[in-house]
Amino acid sequence: MTLASFSSASRVTAIGRLTAFRVPPTVALSFAVIAIVIAWSLAPGLFTNHSPIAGVPAEKLLSPSAAHWFGTDHLGRDLYTRVVYGTASSVASALIAVVIATVAGGLIGLLAGFLGGWVDIVLARLVDVLLAIPNFLLAVIVVTAIGFDTTNAAIATGVSAVAVFARVMRSEVIKTRQAIFVEAAFLMGGSRWHILLRHVLPNASRSVLPLAVLQFGLSILVIASLAFLGYGDPPPASDWGLLISIGKDYLKWPWLVYAPAFVTIATVLSVNRISRWLRKTD
Amino acid sequence: MSNAYLAYAAKRLAQAFIVILLAYVFTFVVVSILPGDPITNVLRDPQNGFTEDQIKQIIAAQGLDQPIPVQLWTSLSHFVTGDLGLSMRSNRPVTTLIAEVLPSTLILASAAFAIALLLALTIAYGTQFLPKRFGQGLLRGFPSLFLSVPNFVIGLVLIHVFGFQLGLFRVIAPDSFWATFFAAVALSIPVSARIAEVLIANLDKEAEQEYAAVARGRGLTQTRLFSKHLLKPSSLPVVTVIALAIGELLGGSLITETVFGRTGIGSLVQRSVSTQDLPVLQAVVSLAAVVFVLVNLIADLIYPLLDPRVKLIGGRGRRPTTTDDSATATTAAVTS
Numbered sequence: 001m002t003l004a005s006f007s008s009a010s011r012v013t014a015i016g017r018l019t020a021f022r023v024p025p026t027v028a029l030s031f032a033v034i035a036i037v038i039a040w041s042l043a044p045g046l047f048t049n050h051s052p053i054a055g056v057p058a059e060k061l062l063s064p065s066a067a068h069w070f071g072t073d074h075l076g077r078d079l080y081t082r083v084v085y086g087t088a089s090s091v092a093s094a095l096i097a098v099v100i101a102t103v104a105g106g107l108i109g110l111l112a113g114f115l116g117g118w119v120d121i122v123l124a125r126l127v128d129v130l131l132a133i134p135n136f137l138l139a140v141i142v143v144t145a146i147g148f149d150t151t152n153a154a155i156a157t158g159v160s161a162v163a164v165f166a167r168v169m170r171s172e173v174i175k176t177r178q179a180i181f182v183e184a185a186f187l188m189g190g191s192r193w194h195i196l197l198r199h200v201l202p203n204a205s206r207s208v209l210p211l212a213v214l215q216f217g218l219s220i221l222v223i224a225s226l227a228f229l230g231y232g233d234p235p236p237a238s239d240w241g242l243l244i245s246i247g248k249d250y251l252k253w254p255w256l257v258y259a260p261a262f263v264t265i266a267t268v269l270s271v272n273r274i275s276r277w278l279r280k281t282d
Numbered sequence: 283m284s285n286a287y288l289a290y291a292a293k294r295l296a297q298a299f300i301v302i303l304l305a306y307v308f309t310f311v312v313v314s315i316l317p318g319d320p321i322t323n324v325l326r327d328p329q330n331g332f333t334e335d336q337i338k339q340i341i342a343a344q345g346l347d348q349p350i351p352v353q354l355w356t357s358l359s360h361f362v363t364g365d366l367g368l369s370m371r372s373n374r375p376v377t378t379l380i381a382e383v384l385p386s387t388l389i390l391a392s393a394a395f396a397i398a399l400l401l402a403l404t405i406a407y408g409t410q411f412l413p414k415r416f417g418q419g420l421l422r423g424f425p426s427l428f429l430s431v432p433n434f435v436i437g438l439v440l441i442h443v444f445g446f447q448l449g450l451f452r453v454i455a456p457d458s459f460w461a462t463f464f465a466a467v468a469l470s471i472p473v474s475a476r477i478a479e480v481l482i483a484n485l486d487k488e489a490e491q492e493y494a495a496v497a498r499g500r501g502l503t504q505t506r507l508f509s510k511h512l513l514k515p516s517s518l519p520v521v522t523v524i525a526l527a528i529g530e531l532l533g534g535s536l537i538t539e540t541v542f543g544r545t546g547i548g549s550l551v552q553r554s555v556s557t558q559d560l561p562v563l564q565a566v567v568s569l570a571a572v573v574f575v576l577v578n579l580i581a582d583l584i585y586p587l588l589d590p591r592v593k594l595i596g597g598r599g600r601r602p603t604t605t606d607d608s609a610t611a612t613t614a615a616v617t618s
Contacts, residue, residue: 128297129304132571136533137551141567144555145312221432225537228434229552244435248541251442261435268430276426 027277030270037267041088050078052085053236061253070259074250079243083260086238090220090264093154093239097219100158102212105165106205112166113173113204114196123166130163139222143231150233153226157219168211172204179203210279217271224264240264291583298579305571306361306564310354313560357564366565371557376565379550386457387546390538391531393466398474398527405474406481410489410508422482428475433534437468437541456544465542469534473527480523484516518589525581529574 023031040047055076064071070079112123130138142156176182177200185195224241226232232239235246240260247256332340360367366376405424412418444450444464451460488494489512497507532547539548547566554562 125300125304128301129308129571132301132305132574133309133567134529134533134570134574136536137567137570140536140551140555141309141312141563144558144563145315217430221430224432225434228432228537229540231555241432241434244432244438248434248438251438251446254442257435257438257442261432261438265431265435269427272426272430 022281024277026273030273030277033266033270034274037087037091040084041091044081044084044088047084048078048081050081052077052081052238061250063253064255064259071253071255073246073256079256079259082238082243083240083263086240086243086260089150089233089237090223090240091267093150093157093223094216094219096151096154097157097161097223098212098216100155101161101165101215101219102208104158105162105167106169106208108162108166109169109171110173110196110201110204113170114177114192114200120170124170127163127166130160131167135160136222136225139226140229140231143226148231150223150227150237150239153223153232154219156226157222160222161215161219164215165208165211169204169208172207173200176200176203210275213271213275213278217268217275220264220268220271287586290586294579294582298575302568302572302575303358303362305575306358306568307354309564309567309571310357313564314350314353361568366568367561369554369559369562371554371559371562376561379562380547380565380569383546383550386544387535387539387548390462390466390469390544390546391535393462394469394473394531394534394538395527397466398470398477401470401474402477402481405478406485407508409482410485410512411504425475425479425482428471428478431471433468433472433537434541436471437465437538440464440468441541456542461542462544465538465544468541469531469538472534473530476527476530477520477523480519481516484519485512488512488516518585521581521585521588525574525578528577529570532570532573 044052055073057076059068059072060074060076062068062072068078068080070083073079073082108123108127112120112127133141138160139153139156142159143153146152146155182195182199185199190198220240223232224239224244227239227241228245230245232242235242240263243260244257244264247253247260250256357367364377366380368374369376369379372379405421408421409418412421441464444460445452451458451464455461456465494507494511497511502510535546536548536551538544539546540552550562551566553559554566
């Protein structure tokens with residue numbers, strides 16, 4: 001991150017414009033990276049002319065060059081193309097995981113914090129159980145139970161992150177419940193559900209946003225790890241984790257590992273930076 | 283040992299026990315919704331050469347024809363007495379299988395933990411000494427960077443650079459010193475990031491306290507301020523992060539052992555996943571939960587003894603690190 005700020009420090013006008021919006025340059029760079037990743041996943045065909053599946057055997061294992069930015073793999077397929085086409089599945093699955101974790105975890109936390117009493121006690125034990133099993137191990141057994149493919153890996157990753165969201169949501173809800181305006185809403189005769197949806201939920205979910213962004217980055221890593229172990233879609237899918245997993249058998253041609261790894265790291269790093277920025281500006 | 287402490291300890295002990303039992307039940311439920319019928323799949327495997335009658339006998343003898351709740355009860359009561367059942371693939375007790383691979387994972391995990399601690403301390407304490415303009419920002423970026431790199435990529439890079447290019451170790455001898463060392467390094471990176479994050483946050487908080495300003499005003503050098511005043515209060519909460527790190531080490535060993543070709547708990551899990559060896563999976567996950575809960579319990583129990591400012595739930599106040607009284611209370615400090 002600091003490296004990035006060094007490199008962009010020379011462009012004074014650009015920085016001046018960014019600080020007007022109160023966006024630090026590293027955050028702007030992170031948004032740019034995410035924009036590229038989203039574009040890749042929406043319209044991979046716009047960014048490359050090669051096919052992600054059919055290779056040219058004569059051009060196998062070429063090093064990175066102007067024609068093949070990330071080189072080619074053992075079947076002569078352009079690695080950059082493979083990465084671009086693998087983006088959609090890698091990013092969408094992380095999104096699924098985050099949605100599951102946020103919705104399920106948020107709901108558990110909301111109910112536990114708002115209703116209190118025995119509901120809270122029961123849900124707290126459930127969260128404890130989810131926390132007690134190491135995250136990655138939990139994801140592995142869930143994906144084993146529901147079957148190996150990328151969507152299931154995403155679901156498993158989501159389940160393994162539910163506890164964190166439940167915990168944060170619960171403490172936020174409890175904090176909000178004690179606020180004076182919530183008390184006022186009760187006194188003015190607002191129903192429980194009205195207060196829950198209109199007052200408690202919007203205020204409590206504010207701090208969940210940075211966490212969800214952070215979880216998005218984390219999910220990319222967990223899903224990549226599951227794909228790396230072979231619990232995602234099989235080849236010729238080109239999820240980032242799978243690409244690295246294939247590349248590890250060809251360590252003599254290291255770009256097969258380094259190129260997809262670089263894209264993964266850049267994406268997750270950007271997501272984390274944005275999450276930290278959101279937390280600070282909140 | 284006040285009454286409040288004993289009450290607190292008893293409550294935490296009971297909670298830990300309940301969570302362990304529930305974790306077992308949870309795993310049992312997840313594992314038993316497996317698609318297909320792995321049990322008869324294994325038994326019908328032609329290599330085993332069982333007849334249909336024998337299969338029925340085996341299933342009845344193992345109580346596998348009972349309804350799920352009954353099975354759960356049987357299995358839970360075995361679990362409490364330390365009996366983890368038989369592996370479906372090798373027909374050997376699961377405890378033996380785990381005991382065989384445990385030492386290798388323990389070596390890896392403890393080495394990784396030591397490295398993680400060293401790395402985290404270096405990074406965190408470095409942020410207090412390096413000047414703001416040069417280096418400090420870079421150091422502060424490390425934890426975030428560490429957490430953005432997939433574990434297996436670190437392993438692969440280490441193998442590529444130190445194994446292939448520098449020839450320090452050979453991939454086919456995963457138990458040699460250097461291979462173990464670099465596997466431990468790969469495993470330690472994300473763990474060190476978590477510890478460093480908490481340490482840095484605590485150090486910054488302590489450095490802003492009034493007593494630190496007073497000390498600075500009285501002319502203490504940064505070194506003395508750090509070693510005399512900041513070090514101790516900011517290091518204490520690390521006890522609770524350490525408990526969390528255990529889970530990370532266990533989960534990470536799955537990847538690291540695969541990448542470095544080591545045998546251990548992680549590779550045992552991977553093998554059991556691919557062969558659908560349910561008793562082994564069930565056992566490993568439950569044991570992981572037991573270890574995690576116990577380490578957390580110990581951390582929670584010694585924390586009030588280390589930090590006299592901490593008030594106990596049994597008394598009037600609450601522990602400052604927790605916002606709720608759940609069994610893994612220490613996690614709140616990190617996740618919130």
